[in-house]
Amino acid sequence: MKFGDNLTGSLLVAHPCLHDPNFRRTIVFLSQHCPHQGATGFVLNRPLQPLPDAGVPVFFGGPVGADESLLTSLQWRENPTLVAFRAFTDVADAESRQGWEKGLRIFEGYAGWSPGQLEQEIEGNTWLVIPPTRELIEMIDPFPAWQGIMRNSGPLLHLLSEAPDDPGLN
Numbered sequence: 001m002k003f004g005d006n007l008t009g010s011l012l013v014a015h016p017c018l019h020d021p022n023f024r025r026t027i028v029f030l031s032q033h034c035p036h037q038g039a040t041g042f043v044l045n046r047p048l049q050p051l052p053d054a055g056v057p058v059f060f061g062g063p064v065g066a067d068e069s070l071l072t073s074l075q076w077r078e079n080p081t082l083v084a085f086r087a088f089t090d091v092a093d094a095e096s097r098q099g100w101e102k103g104l105r106i107f108e109g110y111a112g113w114s115p116g117q118l119e120q121e122i123e124g125n126t127w128l129v130i131p132p133t134r135e136l137i138e139m140i141d142p143f144p145a146w147q148g149i150m151r152n153s154g155p156l157l158h159l160l161s162e163a164p165d166d167p168g169l170n
Contacts, residue, residue, distance in 0.1 A: 016160035061107030
């Protein structure tokens, strides 16, 4: 990545050595990114309650504004392939959600970076930046998703991802 690249719509995958409990083993969707203004995203693989059979699933979105809820929709689209993202400010306005029902999620809080902060973290190998895939955006089971990415990212990352959080307890 070079400075100035806009990473909006990308996924950030926590490096196995990232031990910050807010982001340990997470996958973050970048909903907005500008190197000169900062970035905002949402953790995709931290459900706060068992995923419901019906209704809207609730996720830990990140440590910023953790006492606030945001209703969003993330949808995989074809032709062109992209992720459509929308946040709803008026939860009661069902009409504004027409066409966005699929992919509805509630995020408690969000992840945020100040200008240049995310770029420094990426350069320091805190995050892997990957393009989104249908499987990760529609994530049926969020718990094994991070491990699956590590398994497919090469032998070193796979090995590091298998290490216990505290090797002294091994």
